Amino acid sequence: MPRPALWKGDQYARIAILGAGPAGLSAACCLREQGYGRITLFEQNSRVGGKVHSLPTADGIVEIGAVLASADYTHVLKLADDYGIDYQPYPVPLTFVEQHQQHTLMELLLSRHDAEETAQAIHNYASALQRFVCDQPLSQAHSELFRPFAQFAQRHGFMPVAQLAQSILVGFGYGNYEDTPALYLMQIIGWLLKVENGQLQLGEFFTFPSGYQSLWEAVSADFDVRLNARITTITPNDDNGPLHLIINEEHDFEFDALLISAPLNQLSQLMNWPEQHQxxxxxxxxxRYLVNLFCASKLPTETFSLIPEHAQPTPPHRTAAWANRSADKPVYISWQQACRNATPEQLNAALAEDIHNQGGEFKALLLRQEWDYFPHADSQALSNGFFRQLEQLQGQSGIYFIGASLSFETVEHSVRQACSLVQQHFPPVQE
Ligand SMILES: Cc1cc2nc3c(=O)[nH]c(=O)nc-3n(C[C@H](O)[C@H](O)[C@H](O)COP(=O)(O)OP(=O)(O)OC[C@H]3O[C@@H](n4cnc5c(N)ncnc54)[C@H](O)[C@@H]3O)c2cc1C
Structure with a gap:
């Protein structure tokens, strides 16, 4: 019988957090709200923010990680308000480019389906959102959501909307809608595509003029954040004694609890995990999700373009979305999912060809950022109780899991999950 965790409710409990991205930093904020005072964050990079990465350039800040916060990002926007970080509406100039024609959301829908079919699909989509999207933990989600998204949409009669959403979801790096479980995509689609008076509308979005990362820099200033500090080994103590963390393979620290925000598929090297965890x-x-910053001529400016024909598993590594924010600067950013073995030459060739097919001329690649993205379980794993089993691991040997693989790959989802985990497992300190 393990001893009870005596550190719970003790303001001097030593709590470590692996990762100073949105999940780690918001967990730190919530722990502080619960009264815990000894929190240390270890971040392997030389900056905070994780996949929120604002790059200063001569032409201003370029977001090579997260870009947008939607009006539904209640936690993120509150944090920005609390820390005085400005955010401004960004009316995303979204267009779908099909056979060299630019379409809005409704134009594309109506070019593919008649008015009656479209109206019915929108109605069914709104009903599915109402029925299946709620704030309950993923471990209690309706099993219908374990199906691949396309199958789910088919069964619930909103395939035309799902097909439209497909290029948005691929552009945002969430896999292929024929495979990705509805459990994930239904968490975001309602924030992206709103139903107003029977019409589909794009949600309301914000960007951060000082950079998305500036929010996390502001938050981190309140905490003991160790940069360039990679947790390389975790040694748990199975009797609720302290855990040992080795940083950069040399420094040994002792903690009472550890919150891990790295994706679960990256943890195998850190510890000799029990079989159930493994x-x-x-x-x-x-x-594999890539961001390219490039110069091109003859492409439209001030646009956020999606290419529906590239929202398919084949051809591989095509540009699914690209954007330009300034009429007088021919600098573009594009997003693409790529297979693991695609070489830089293949990626460059695909990018140049995609630009050419859009009527543009590729000039130069300024930067390419690779991300390991969207850690998720497949439909089979979800049906086998993936999230339920995960919940049972929380707190074993003083170790807790937060971050995108516990929820969904957006800033808001990571923040919400981290805060709700803290509220569930870290009782307020007793005076
Ligand atoms: C190109 C791109 C565009 C995106 N666009 C949006 C968007 O518009 N809106 C949106 O909401 N979201 C967007 N996202 C997703 C969003 O950025 C992520 O979902 C969010 O950052 C996840 O936060 P996290 O803290 O869970 O993980 P991360 O941000 O990945 O943070 C984890 C941190 O842990 C650190 N770490 C890992 N292992 C160790 C270790 N062993 N020791 C120490 N530190 C470690 C990492 O370095 C990292 O800093 C985008 C992401 C990308 C890549």
Missing amino acids: QLFRQVNSL
Whole structure:
């Protein structure tokens, strides 16, 4: 029988957090709200923010990680308000480019389906959102959501909307809608595509003029954040004694609890995990997601373009979305999912060809950032109780899991999950 965790409710409990991205930093904020005072964050990079990465350039800040916060990002926007970080509406100039024609959301829908079919699909989509999207933990989600998204949409009669959403979801790096479980995509689609008076509308979005990362820099200033500090080994103590963390393979620290925000499929090297953990970690897969910053001529400016024909598993590594924010600067950013073995030459060739097919001329690649993205479980794993089993691991040997693989790959989802985990497992300190 393990001893009870005596550190719970003790303001001097030593709590470590692996990762100073949105999940780690918001967990730190919530722990502080619960009264815990000895929190240390270890971040392997030389900056905070994780996949929120604002790059200062001569032409201003370029977001090579997260870009947008939607009006539904209640936690993120509150944090920005609390820290005085400005955010401004960004009316995303979204267009779908099909056979060299630019379409809005409704134009594309109506070019593919008649008015009656479209109206019915929108109605069914709104009903599915109402029925299946709620704030309950993923471990209690309706099993219908374990189906691949396309199958789910088919069964619930909103395939035309799902097909439209497909290029948005691929552009945002969430895999292929024929495979990705509805459990994930239904968490975001309602924020992206709103139903107003029977019409589909794009949600309301914000960007951060000082950079998305500036929010996390502001938050981190309140905490003991160790940069360039990679947790390389975790030694748990199975009797609720302290855990040992080795940083950069040399420094040994002792803590009472550890919150891990790295994706579960990256944890195998850190510790000799029990078989139950390893089994779950093996069920998490992530995707290779690329951001290219490039110069081109003859492409439209001030646009956020999606290419529906590239929202398919084949051809591989095509540009799914690209954007330009300034009429007088021919600098573009594009997003693409790529297979693991695609070489830089293949990626460059695909990019140049995609630009050419859009009527543009590729000039130069300024930067390419690779991300290991969207850690998720497949439909089979979800049906086998992936999230339920994961919940049972929380707190074993003083170790807790937060971050995108516990929820969904957006800033808001990571923040919400981290805060709700803290509220559930870290009782307020007793005076
Ligand atoms: C190109 C791109 C565009 C995106 N666009 C949006 C968007 O518009 N809106 C949106 O909401 N989201 C967007 N996202 C997703 C969003 O950025 C992520 O979902 C969010 O950052 C996840 O936060 P996290 O803290 O869970 O993980 P991360 O941000 O990945 O943070 C984890 C941190 O842990 C650190 N770490 C890992 N292992 C160790 C270790 N062993 N020791 C120490 N530190 C470690 C990592 O270095 C990292 O800093 C985008 C992401 C990308 C890549």
